[in-house]
Amino acid sequence: MNFATRALLELQETTLLAARAFGGVFKRPRYIPETIAQMDAIGVGSLTIIILTGFFTGGVLTVQTFPTLKAYGAQSQTGYLVAVSLVRELGPVLCALMVTGRVGSAISAELGSMVVSQQIDAMRALGTDPIRKLVAPRLFALLVSLPLLTVLADVLGIFGGWVTAVALYSVSSSVFLSAVRDAITTDDLIGGIVKPIVFSLIIGTIACRQGLSTEGGTVGVGRSTTRAVVMASIIVIIADYFLAKALQVILGTQ
Amino acid sequence: MAAEIHTTAPTISENAAESTFQEVDDRDRAIPAIEFRNVVLAFDDRVVLNKLSFKVMKGETKIILGGSGGGKSTIIKLVLGLLKPDEGQVLVDGVDITNYSEQQMMRVRKNIGxxxxxxxxxxxxxxxxxxxxxxxxxxxxxxxxxxxxxxxxxxxxxxxxxxxxxxxxxxxxxxxxxxxxxxxxxPKIVLFDEPTAGLDPPTARTICELAMKLRDLEDVSSIFVTHEMNNVQYICSEYAVVDEDGKVIFEREGERLCLTNSKVMMMREGKIIFSGTDEALRRSEDQYIQRFLRGH
Known part of the structure; x- marks a missing residue:
């Protein structure tokens, strides 16, 4: 089987997995406790890395852009640049990449271990659909958690930029915050929410698909985990490019 | 010894004739708990099961013997619908489940352990x-x-x-x-996939005793996949009874009783090379079977 056929087959299987997971959301039994547990593991569990990533990304944006803006006499626009960069691009993408590394790998490894230890077969043998029991709660938890984590990363990034601008470059607090207010439009906020929703679908379906298709014992678990993280990261970045353009066209901001 | 091959759908009376039970108490008991009809399964170019046909009657234990990679565990996965055959039919309690969807299989699996x-x-x-x-x-x-x-x-x-x-x-x-x-x-059907592999002999014996209790006291039909000959010896020559104190004890078959509710089926490269009693297996002159029994 050549690369193109394999890629198409993989795309088909991943899409079918997502469709079956969402198809099962509205049927009984509903796995509400599992979904809440996954929201805790994915959302609450990722808070620390998102707080640190968001804060320092905002800070470093100020560090890198303030000297350039100052050279053109536009240092008052530092808040504008930090806010636009974070809300439109860095917040959703960095957040998705951090969650891919932490959550995508964990999902793939957990499901892969369950496959090689025959727990998935046991689940099916006991009359449970593993897609509804394992995949749907993880996908739903990611769909809820990633947009919220992205908003948090955006806010903390702007906070990090503000702290850096005020403390290191003596930018007036009101000037920075006024530029931030001018920068962010409703379209940016819509884009900042749509992107993480799409990214969560990408991360969740790829991680679950790779985990459930694990073959070859414990070595296979390692392989599928690596594949899940690499594939999800690359596809998130590629999808971000097309989403950015699509949102510009849809929202009329091009 | 030749495998049992069924090319046409058997009637109930034919099923009854092939049962290990000498007397069939009613029509329901004459319907096999599990039946494979000319089942073929291949992974890519490798044929795992090649026109496999056999029956497990109600209350019967079918021990499936064979070397690793011979397709033993695949049989169990087919019964549960975890795999689908490329050709042939799989029947559970007389119902053809070959083309059942995952949702339909969920209902079937609820009655199988x-x-x-x-x-x-x-x-x-x-x-x-x-x-x-x-x-x-x-x-x-x-x-x-x-x-x-x-x-x-x-x-x-x-x-x-x-x-x-x-x-x-x-x-x-x-x-x-x-x-x-x-x-x-x-469940009235229980499938054992090498349950004693890697266990010490006393623990393996305990597992076999549980299978015997299910067969003799609960009337459970089962497939017992193994490659260990001591499992065959326990299951085919001993039976569970409840003594006067209500305790479960195990007795050996002999003059008083001869076990007919356990059969052995040996597989090699996806085909049945033997089907019958453990005594007949030991008498077989097939070189592969003799090497399997001797262990060298």
Whole structure:
């Protein structure tokens, strides 16, 4: 089987997995406790890395852009640049990449271990659909958690930029915050929410698909985990490019 | 010895004639619990099962012997619908399940117990939750779940381990919890996939005793996949009875009783090379079988 056929087959299987997971959301039994547990593991569990990533990304944006803006006499626009960069691009993408590394790998490894230890077969043998029991709660938890984590990363990034601008470059607090207010439009906020929703679908379906298709014992678990993280990261970045353009066209901001 | 091959749908009277039971008590018992008709399965170019046909009658234990990679575990996966055959039919309780969807198979699986090679217990759940899994999924109230879980754990002599996590259990205990989990809901078909592999002889004996109890006291039909000859010896030559004190004891067949509810089927490269009693297996002159029996 050549690369193109394999890629198409993989795309088909991943899409079918997502469709079956969402198809099962509205049927009984509903796995509400599992979904809440996954929201805790994915959302609450990722808070620390998102707080640190968001804060320092905002800070470093100020560090890198303030000297350039100052050279053109536009240092008052530092808040504008930090806010636009974070809300439109860095917040959703960095957040998705951090969650891919932490959550995508964990999902793939957990499901892969369950496959090689025959727990998935046991689940099916006991009359449970593993897609509804394992995949749907993880996908739903990611769909809820990633947009919220992205908003948090955006806010903390702007906070990090503000702290850096005020403390290191003596930018007036009101000037920075006024530029931030001018920068962010409703379209940016819509884009900042749509992107993480799409990214969560990408991360969740790829991680679950790779985990459930694990073959070859414990070595296979390692392989599928690596594949899940690499594939999800690359596809998130590629999808971000097309989403950015699509949102510009849809929202009329091009 | 030739394999049993059925090319046409057999009638009930034909099924009855092939049963290991000499007397068939009613029409329902004459319908095989499990039946394979010319089943073919291949993974890419490798044929795993090649026109396989056999029956497991009600209350019968079919021991499937064979070397690794011979297609033994694949048979169990086909019964559960975890795999689909490329050709042929798989029937459970006389119903053709070959083309059942995953949703339809969920209903079939509720009546079948499955014991996996390593137990396949859910790592994140306690022994109690593992055994209660099927009941929790069905939404059975907790006050009905606990007595059932305790009953099953008593059956496998593991009631003391009810609060333990799978990681705290030995290999033999994990298999026994796996058996308890498989028996919840009193399934009339139980599938054992190499349940004694890697266990010390006394623990392996305990697992075989559980299979015998199911066969002789619960009237369960089962497929027992193994490659260990001592399993065959236990299951084909001993039976479980309840003594005057209500205790389960195991007696050897002899002048008083000859076991007819256990049969051996040997597989090689996806084909049945022997089907019959353990005595006939030992008498077989097939070189592969003799080498398998001798171990060299």
């Amino acid at each position: 499955m014991v996996f090679q390593e137990g396949a217990l859910f790592d994140s759940l306690s022994v109690y939750d593992n055994v209660a899994y099927r009941l929790h999924e069905q939404g059975v109230p907790e006050d009905e779940v606990e007595p059932e879980v305790r009953r099953m754990l008593r059956f496998v002599n593991l009631e003391d381990a009810i609060d333990k996590m799978p990681i705290e259990l030995s290999g033999g205990m994990r298999r026994r919890v796996g058996i308890a989990r498989a028996l919840v809901g009193d």
